[in-house]
Amino acid sequence: MTFVFLDNFSHWLEATALSRVIVQTQWTWPICETLHFIGLALLIGTVGLADLRMLGMARAVHFEGLHRLIRWGIAGFVICVITGTVFFIGAPFQYVHNVIFQLKLLFILLAGINALVFEFKVLPTMGNLGPGEAAPPAAKVIAASSLFLWVGVMFLGRMLPFLGEAF
């Protein structure tokens, strides 16, 4: 039932003028891929360093500063979502039945929930770690999960053309 809907939706999407522009113009796909990688670097750079700080690296760094930089990571994530949507509109059938793509979306969802739990449950009780202050165990679990999930998202994304036959 769900798959029939997804198929119909994908057929409709593929026939839109926007979809054809994305696939038929020479530059749209490469430019969006480049932006996708720039977004990825901003996300993993800012979120990754904050995670590493909570896990005990560079303890002299005030966590509040790293936390502020995550705004740039969120901007990077938004760039990835927008360009990712462009890919999906351009070639929906590369993705709808692709198990690797579904796993990637699941990992992104889990990473998002993980980030929200950190922001609204863990951070308020932890407060901002000053120089030298160690993160509580709950924050360490969140940080380790975040690193695992985002690296997983990158792995699954990179595997799309090989394990899931997308390009």
Add this chain to the structure above:
Amino acid sequence: VDFLQLIEQSGLGTWVRESPSVMAYPTFLFLHTLGLGLLVGTSAAMSLRVLGFGRQMSLAPLEKFMPVLWLGFLITAVSGVVIWTADASTFTFNPLFWIKLGAIALAMASVRLLRASVFGKSAVDPPTATARVLAVGLLALWTIAMTSGRLTAYIGR
């Protein structure tokens, strides 16, 4: 040219290019992406702090994250060489590939200068105008390196 063909036909080059295993080409592409994320991501975070974002933390302790940047560079460089062996002549004759390598060389030189400027003995916080220029230059150079790298998959193939 003969030398490049020798590399392509070597055991490593052939395996990376032709093995159906996920451990071959796909894994090195993933490692290249992971390394890029660590290298460019850490560079970007440091540059942003130099430019005045995240001022709540002082600049000097960020030096402790330099190993992340170097690890990213190492992973990207090693996986990059392996990917190159699979199609050595195609990459080598692609001008974009040389733009990419040039941008990386300048970016790594900027990293060293920036490091001396903001983590060195005479470092000051807020950073000097020179350090800010270096930070902007570093961000621009990584953008050029990533763009030309991504485009080698489309142009000159």
